[in-house]
Amino acid sequence: MSQQAVHTVSPLANAPRRSDLLFELIDWAELRRRGWDEQRAVFIPDAADPEFGFIVCRVEGCGQGSDRPGVGLCGACETRWRRTSPQPDVEEFCRTAPRGRRQRGGPLCLVCRTPGHERPARSAGLCVACHAAMIDHDQTLAGYLDGDDAFAPAVPRPTFGSCQVVACERWAHRADPELCEPHGRSWARQGRPAGAALVSWCAHARALDAGSWVVVLRGLTDQAQLEVLYALCCAADDERRVTVKSLQAAVGVLRSQGAPSLSAVELATAALSRDGRRFLAFARDRVRLAMATPETEVANDDWDLRVFGRAGGALHFGRITQTWLQKTAKSWATERLDTVETSDSLARLLLAVGTFSESLRRHRSDQGADPAVLSRADMLAFSNDLAQMEAAGQLSRYLRRLTMSGLNQFVREARAMGLTGPGRAAAGLGDDVVLQSSDQIRRVSVDEDGRALPAVVVEQLLAPDALERLEVASGADVRAMVELQVLVGRRTGELCGLRWDCLATDEIVDQDGQLRPAPVLIHDMPKAAVRRYHLPIGQDAAEIIRAQQARVGARYPDTVTTELALFPAPNRNSRGVKARSPIGFRECLRSWLAALPDLLGAGDEPYDRSTITPYSFRHTYAQRHADAGTPVEVLAALMGHRKLTTTQGYYRVGQERKRAAVDLLAGLQVDHAGQRTRPTVERLLDAEHLRGTVGQVAVPFGTCREPSNVKAHGQGCPFRHQCFGCTHFRSDPSYLPELRTYLSRLLADRERLRAAVPELEDWARNTAIPAGEEIAAVRRIVDRCEGLLAESPPDQRADIDEAIGVQRRARAQLDTSMPVRFLGVIGQPTPTLFPNVRREQELADEP
Numbered sequence: 001m002s003q004q005a006v007h008t009v010s011p012l013a014n015a016p017r018r019s020d021l022l023f024e025l026i027d028w029a030e031l032r033r034r035g036w037d038e039q040r041a042v043f044i045p046d047a048a049d050p051e052f053g054f055i056v057c058r059v060e061g062c063g064q065g066s067d068r069p070g071v072g073l074c075g076a077c078e079t080r081w082r083r084t085s086p087q088p089d090v091e092e093f094c095r096t097a098p099r100g101r102r103q104r105g106g107p108l109c110l111v112c113r114t115p116g117h118e119r120p121a122r123s124a125g126l127c128v129a130c131h132a133a134m135i136d137h138d139q140t141l142a143g144y145l146d147g148d149d150a151f152a153p154a155v156p157r158p159t160f161g162s163c164q165v166v167a168c169e170r171w172a173h174r175a176d177p178e179l180c181e182p183h184g185r186s187w188a189r190q191g192r193p194a195g196a197a198l199v200s201w202c203a204h205a206r207a208l209d210a211g212s213w214v215v216v217l218r219g220l221t222d223q224a225q226l227e228v229l230y231a232l233c234c235a236a237d238d239e240r241r242v243t244v245k246s247l248q249a250a251v252g253v254l255r256s257q258g259a260p261s262l263s264a265v266e267l268a269t270a271a272l273s274r275d276g277r278r279f280l281a282f283a284r285d286r287v288r289l290a291m292a293t294p295e296t297e298v299a300n301d302d303w304d305l306r307v308f309g310r311a312g313g314a315l316h317f318g319r320i321t322q323t324w325l326q327k328t329a330k331s332w333a334t335e336r337l338d339t340v341e342t343s344d345s346l347a348r349l350l351l352a353v354g355t356f357s358e359s360l361r362r363h364r365s366d367q368g369a370d371p372a373v374l375s376r377a378d379m380l381a382f383s384n385d386l387a388q389m390e391a392a393g394q395l396s397r398y399l400r401r402l403t404m405s406g407l408n409q410f411v412r413e414a415r416a417m418g419l420t421g422p423g424r425a426a427a428g429l430g431d432d433v434v435l436q437s438s439d440q441i442r443r444v445s446v447d448e449d450g451r452a453l454p455a456v457v458v459e460q461l462l463a464p465d466a467l468e469r470l471e472v473a474s475g476a477d478v479r480a481m482v483e484l485q486v487l488v489g490r491r492t493g494e495l496c497g498l499r500w501d502c503l504a505t506d507e508i509v510d511q512d513g514q515l516r517p518a519p520v521l522i523h524d525m526p527k528a529a530v531r532r533y534h535l536p537i538g539q540d541a542a543e544i545i546r547a548q549q550a551r552v553g554a555r556y557p558d559t560v561t562t563e564l565a566l567f568p569a570p571n572r573n574s575r576g577v578k579a580r581s582p583i584g585f586r587e588c589l590r591s592w593l594a595a596l597p598d599l600l601g602a603g604d605e606p607y608d609r610s611t612i613t614p615y616s617f618r619h620t621y622a623q624r625h626a627d628a629g630t631p632v633e634v635l636a637a638l639m640g641h642r643k644l645t646t647t648q649g650y651y652r653v654g655q656e657r658k659r660a661a662v663d664l665l666a667g668l669q670v671d672h673a674g675q676r677t678r679p680t681v682e683r684l685l686d687a688e689h690l691r692g693t694v695g696q697v698a699v700p701f702g703t704c705r706e707p708s709n710v711k712a713h714g715q716g717c718p719f720r721h722q723c724f725g726c727t728h729f730r731s732d733p734s735y736l737p738e739l740r741t742y743l744s745r746l747l748a749d750r751e752r753l754r755a756a757v758p759e760l761e762d763w764a765r766n767t768a769i770p771a772g773e774e775i776a777a778v779r780r781i782v783d784r785c786e787g788l789l790a791e792s793p794p795d796q797r798a799d800i801d802e803a804i805g806v807q808r809r810a811r812a813q814l815d816t817s818m819p820v821r822f823l824g825v826i827g828q829p830t831p832t833l834f835p836n837v838r839r840e841q842e843l844a845d846e847p
Helices: 023-024 026-036 075-083 092-097 127-135 141-146 181-189 194-206 222-237 244-257 274-291 325-335 344-363 376-389 398-415 456-461 464-474 476-488 490-494 539-555 582-595 613-626 632-639 644-648 656-668 686-694 707-711 733-754 761-766 772-792 795-810 837-844
Strands: 303-304 314-317 503-509 516-523 530-536 696-701 703-704 730-731
Touching: 023 274, 023 686, 026 222, 026 274, 026 632, 075 092, 127 141, 222 244, 222 274, 314 344, 325 516, 344 376, 344 398, 376 398, 398 456, 456 476, 456 686, 464 476, 464 582, 476 490, 476 539, 476 582, 476 613, 476 837, 490 516, 490 582, 503 539, 516 539, 582 613, 613 632, 632 644, 733 761, 733 772, 733 795
Parallel strands: none
Antiparallel strands: 303 314, 503 516, 516 530, 696 703, 703 730
């Protein structure tokens, strides 16, 4: 820096600012490493800096930089390259292009460059005075420097000092006033201010070296400097890309307006680029966040939840105009913030409270200012307002129901918190200010197929050409996300939040009773308050994850893999540790779906693609498991649901489809011996269908027709549930997955118990080992059902498969035929080591 002007030390270096909050929050060591020079109050980032760096022009001798990757040229060189005719190759242009106009504020004069004699060079490497003297003496450059027969060697002239412009890094080229050449021209264009006007102009004039990659903070107030530096630290922490030009522009606006802080900048009148405005907005937001506290934030009508330690979002109280109601809402929200996983539910309830506030203003003469005079009539008026809004098309029935239930929840919780007690904000609020159960709107059921995508639509979405279109538009990461989501059905936030090391291996017992490795997906389910859940997945899903791991590992080789996200965010993520946002994933999916050709349904009818969302794949995953016969309690665990009714809502089967499936599968029903029980029928008579429905009860692998057991709803089997040897047992191909699973378990148990030496005596082992007759019976039924499917005419096989899916979905819902409370009560008996003792105990318990 010997060729640059030396200005006074930055006021931040010695000023007693240690007590300042921003001063304490700034990571000064990291800021210096990034390019902060506190002695000169300048920020000079390295070209390779991931957040503040730039591209050095490839033209030899240019040395300028650019924010545009492009062909690797600065703006001036790229313009010259494009205007050259014929246009040469970029590499050739970089080698042969003449050097462009020298950057303003170039090197010092070849003569006047010693301490106390610094003057900037202008022509032929000489300052203005030296160049004029050389011309007057009619000398060559070498003769002027070294002397000749007529003149002695040149001697350096006294310096004019540094440029008076506070933001300038150059030496002055004139004495009155002491300004560098470019600022001298700018000063002349401004009317040559003098005296106090000159001092003010020099304090606020912007830096003119836009391409020097130096951000000069001199001339800003201490507070403004601290705020800019703190914003730089925040940008580095967030891995936010900030160009030097945008920094120069933002600092220039601060200096030209003489703003004491970022909050005082008038953005409306500032001549700023988009990037400059974005940086100023970012800096103001982070400074405000740093200075805010929960105690100060609660006084605002809009709460920034980051102040309360939440990930983001806001709570809005501006619509609530009654003082008592707003204070109650704020007290309620303050307490509830500590007890909710996400703030979405709070925002929804506050929206309901705001609607109630508007209703009070509309119907009450006092506009609802006194809580003590409110009554149930006000709640009914609020309910009527919502009904009218729904009738006018301003509100959906779903939102109407949520608004009513949300207000009821708010009032109930406010009472529980004591906010209606004496001396509190809602003191005197009557107990009748509530919506009763009869006032509530019943939930509107969805269509019978739920929101699961038909298999034919999924096939079109996963077609190679469709996935290639997605990869071209949004990248390989988004393609992998779609393919993986179809297979694992996670919530969108769970999918986006997967970490690089989410794939693990467990051991399971196969059909031969041997242990084999099986892949599992390890992830968190915040909504269900579950950490590191192990989800069994298939090899195809595991391969997608392994391929994605390889891509991410190669993209971020310097980051430890345990810190990487499986699907890194594309922006502000130089280390790959930040995960892609669900909003960004949804936008990519929406754009992809809009660009696809028309999707067709099962009957070749157009399929409404607007109904497809990332959650559609989750419903499809649940539907696929329901079709495969996964027990509802197992599926609830896989989905992360606390209630079985929630899981049941992910798939639905209408009564007409159930009846059609029963009719089609009636001819494929077999008994315990594998014999068909009915001839092939087109359709059961209504009476026969009803008789079959009331005359049987569900058992794990089919149905039972034994009268006493049917009367006892499956709890009174006189034969101890020996279904595979009972003439009352019926099954059909829709039970094949359960039958195959049970057969595999019998075979595995047999091999395991045979190897139980010396843990079991021979007699105990023989009793516990599954009987060969039972294995043969199960195998016989499985073979017969598979044979019936194989013998089905090709034109009926698709209908049979659909009927099987309908039946399995109906059973997975566990409706009236098999209530959830009986799950696990009805089942095949497990082997016991002491069958005689158990039998004697059962006889003793009989009346």
